[in-house]
Amino acid sequence: MKKLLLFVTIMTFAIGVSFAQGKADIKFDTTTNDVGTFSETNPIVSATYTFTNIGDAPLVIHQAVASCGCTVPEYTKEPILPGQSGAIKVTYNGTGKYPGHFKKSITIRSNAKTEMMRLYIEGNMTPKDK
Numbered sequence: 742m743k744k745l746l747l748f749v750t751i752m753t754f755a756i757g758v759s760f761a762q763g764k765a766d767i768k769f770d771t772t773t774n775d776v777g778t779f780s781e782t783n784p785i786v787s788a789t790y791t792f793t794n795i796g797d798a799p800l801v802i803h804q805a806v807a808s809c810g811c812t813v814p815e816y817t818k819e820p821i822l823p824g825q826s827g828a829i830k831v832t833y834n835g836t837g838k839y840p841g842h843f844k845k846s847i848t849i850r851s852n853a854k855t856e857m858m859r860l861y862i863e864g865n866m867t868p869k870d871k
Contacts, residue, residue, distance in 0.1 A: 765823075766796030767853040769860070776833065776864035784835035788862050791828050794821045796853065804850040805829060811838060812845040812862065831862050840868040 774788035794800040799820035807814055811834050817827035831847055844863035850856060 763797035763823075765794055765798045765800035765821075765851070765853045767800055767849075767851060767855070767858065768793050768795045769858070772859070773861040773863065774831070776862060778865045778867060779835075780867050781835065781840050781869040784838070784866060785832060786835075786864060787830060787832045789828050789830050790860050791826055792821075793826045794823050794853075797823050798852075799823070800827075800851060800853055802827070802829075802849060802851045804848075806848045806850075807831070808846045808848075811835065812847065814847050816849075829860065831860065833862055833864070835866045838866065840866045 769790055769792045771790065774790065776786040776788055779786050799822055801820050802816050802818075805814035805816045812831060813834070814829055814831045816829040821827045829847070829849070833843070833845060835843070842863070842865050844861055847860040847862070849858045849860060851858075
């Protein structure tokens with residue numbers, strides 16, 4: 742009986758400690774960036790997504806993965822302290838792609854309350870003059 746009481750006490754303490762620990766939370770200024778219209782003669786465009794850690798623990802971005810190889814994300818590798826901001830820069834390279842509208846997604850994985858988020862970059866590439 743003493744062992745059971747000790748086990749219940751330890752489990753109650755462990756659960757209480759795990760709920761008391763802080764959690765990071767991420768808030769983006771915007772999740773979709775429209776880069777507008779650009780020419781096929783100059784097919785590389787970039788967009789920057791700024792975010793803030795609105796949680797009460799350091800935020801770490803583990804991974805940023807684009808939906809295709811024509812889109813490359815660069816992100817802050819250091820932990821972002823509560824209240825601090827960071828940025829993710831996304832570059833789209835339309836070289837060899839058909840002109841027209843595009844919309845690509847970037848999947849962000851972090852230690853935030855919402856562990857996975859998606860960002861979008863879109864625009865319209867016009868054909869080069871003939």
